[in-house]
Amino acid sequence: MTKAQRRAAAQEKAKQLREAQEKRERRNRFILIGGVGAVLLVVAVLVWFIFSEGSRSPLDRLEENAKPANVSDDGGIRFDSQLVAGEIDSDASELAIYLDFACVHCLDFEMMHGQDIADLVAADEMTVAYYPVAFIGAGDSSSWSVRAAQATAVVTDGAPDRAEEFLRGLFELHEGNPNPSDAEIAMVAVDLGVPQEVVDRIGEAPFQAWVGAATQSARNDDDVTGTPAVFFEGEQVFTGPEGDGRSWAEPGSIASLVRGEDGAEETQDD
Known part of the structure; x- marks a missing residue:
């Protein structure tokens, strides 16, 4: 393999590694965003539940x-x-x-x-x-x-x-x-x-x-x-x-x- 071919192969390898890294970073961002969103959703549901329970009278909380x-x-x-x-x-x-x-x-x-x-x-x-x-x-x-x-x-x-x-x-x-x-x-x-x-x-x-x-x-x-x-x-x-x-x-x-x-x-x- 000539020097030019080795250089081209190295560049291609570097490109592949860079693309793989970018792909991992995008995936990690999506996971992070999704995780934060899930946490926020859980918090929102919890706040809603606490608020709704707090606004209900003791009689409303009884089983039928x-x-x-x-x-x-x-x-x-x-x-x-x-x-x-x-x-x-x-x-x-x-x-x-x-x-x-x-x-x-x-x-x-x-x-x-x-x-x-x-x-x-x-x-x-x-x-x-x-x-x-x-x-x-x-x-x-x-x-x-x-x-x-x-x-x-x-x-x-x-x-x-x-x-x-x-x-x-x-x-x-x-x-x-x-x-x-x-x-x-x-x-x-x-x-x-x-x-x-x-x-x-x-x-x-x-x-x-x-x-x-x-x-x-x-x-x-x-x-x-x-x-x-x-x-x-x-x-x-x-x-x-x-x-x-x-x-x-x-x-x-x-x-x-x-x-x-x-x-x-x-x-x-x-």
Whole structure:
């Protein structure tokens, strides 16, 4: 091989090596870009997941089988004019009540207004949504708050036509009895004609997680600062049994509010 041929061969070899190197560099760039893109995609998906989970309410995060039937997605138990729990179709204004079965003021409120509320709903003058929560004794499955709210969920799930009477019956049971037993809770249901298979589920406590989620959802609502918290058409209308703002500690004040009567006007300072 002549000197010129050797030079040409060397140049060709160098060219091939250069092209191979450039090819490797292009491939590495593609791999790097693809890897960075994949990482960014994973990060984006993770951020989206965290954001979407953070924006969901505790109730939304529950598995479907942990939610009682005949209860709204927001945790409200709504009753139609037949006083049956479930979805309602009415143009009437809604009264929403956040209650804790261990709350003394909730007991007073129910004893004073429970029958009026039932009568107003039955007459289709308004609808009502009860939100059972467990602010008192939250996280303690043995507390009256949790057990009563859980039992209400069980009866609403399995005997929606008895749920309203059962809810009121639990308050009557609690009057003068600070911590009723599970057997006493079950007897309230039995006396109201709740089917035995539903009564038996009360002790199984299938909706404890729902009670916890409903309670946390209420805590996350800045307007619900205690119980009872009462809203009419989305506006908080009763701030407590006494003090500033409207007082519910007046017989007939719910009916007056719904009917727009003078009794619903804000209390005035003496």
